Amino acid sequence: MTISRIFVIAKNVFQEVVRDRILYIIGLYTLILAVAIRVLPEFAASTQNKMFLDFGMVAMSVIALIVAVFVGTGLINKEIEKRTILVLIAKPISHSEIITGKFLGLSAVLAVLVTSMTVIDLIFLQFGNIPHPTASILVAAVFLFLQLSLITAIAITFGVFTSSLLAVILTFAVYLMGNITQDLVQLGRLSRNPAIQSVTQILYLILPDLSRLDLKNDAVYGLQALPDFTTLILNLGYSLIYSVMLLAIAVFIFSRREF
Template structure:
C-alpha cells in the first residue's frame, strides 16, 4: 500500500465527516454532562460522584458508537450509490487502499472525539469537585477508542456487501451481542446440552468479546479495580487482532464486488 495515497484518502474522509457537523456531538456531550451534574445530586445524594463518572463514560461510549456505526456503514456505500467509486478505482488506487484509507480517516475523527470528550469529562469532574483517578480514566478512554475502532471495522465490513440500513442494524446487533458473549457462553454450559453448548461456543468465537475492551466500570473505582497489566495488554492485542481480521475480510469482499 502507498502511504501517501492512504494519507490523502484519510484526510479527505476526515474533512468530509467534519463538514457533516459531526463535531456538534461535543456540544451535545457538554449539555448532557451539564444536565447530569446539576440533577444527579437530587436523585442520588450519597453516590452522585460515582454515578456522574459512570454516566459520563457511558455517554461518551454511546456517542462514539453512533458516529462509528452510522458513518462507518456508509463510507463505502455512499461512494457506490453516487457511482463515484468508479472514478476512484479507475485511478491508481487499489480497492484495499480506498477501504483502509477511509477506515483511517474515520478512526482519526473518533480519536479527536474521544480525546475531546475525555478532556471535557475531566473539566466537569473538576468543576463538580468529583474525586477521580486520572490514570484510570485515561486507560478507560483508550479502551473505549479501541472498542470504537473494532466497531468501525465491523461497520465497514458489513457495509461493503449490504445496504447502509441493514449494515447499521447488523452492526448494532453485533455490538449488543458482543457485550454479552461471555454470558451466552456460560448459559450454554449451564444448559448441559451438547447442541446448545456447541452453538454458544461458536457464537463466542465468531462475535467480538467487547467486555474485554470495557473498563469504564473499573475506572470509577480507580486503578485498584483495573485488571493487571498482563490482562490489559492481552485485551489490547485481542482488539487489534480482531480489527485487522475484520478489515482483511472487508478488503476481500470489496475486491470481489462488481459495479
C-alpha cells in the same frame, strides 16, 4: 506511493466528518454533562458523585458508538450507491487502499472525539469537586477508542456488501452480542444441552469479545486500581488482530464486487 494514497483518503474522510459532525457532537456531550451535573443531585444526593462519573463514561461510549456505526456503515456504501466509487476505482487506487484509508480516517475522527469528550468529562469532574481516578479514566478512554475502531471495522465490512440500513442493524447486533459473548458461553454450560453449548461456543469464537475492551467499570468502581498490564497488552493485541482480520475480509469482498 501506497502510503501517500491511503493518507489522502484518510485525510478526506477525517475532514469531511469533522466538518459536518464533530463540533456539534462535542457540544452535545458538553450540554448533556452540564445538565446531568445539575439534575443528578435531585435524584440521588448521596451517590451523585459515583452516578455522574458513571454517566459521563456511558454517555461518551454511546455517543461515540453511534458515530462509529452510522458513519462507518456509510463510508463505502454511500460511495457505491452514489456511483462515486467508480471514480476512485478508475484511478490507480487499489481496493485495499480505499478500505484502509476510510478506516484510518474514521478512526482518527473517533480518536479526536474520545479525547475531546474525555477532557471535557475530566473538567466537569474537577470543577464539580468529584473524586475520580484519573489514570483509570484515561486507560478506559484508550480502550474505548480500541473498541470503537473494532466496531468501525465491523461497520465497514457490513457496509461493503449490504444496504446502509441493514449494515447499521447488523453492526449494532454484533456490538450487543459481542458484549455478552462470555455470558453466552456460561449460559450454554448451564443449559447442559450439547446443541446449545455448541452454538454458544461457535458464537464466542466468531463474535468479537468486546467486553475485553470495556473498562468503564474499572474507571468508575476500581478507584485507583488499574487492570493488569499483561491483560491490557493482550487485549490491545486482540483488538488490533481482529480489526485487521475484518478489514482483510472487507477488502476481499469489495474486490469481488462489480459496479
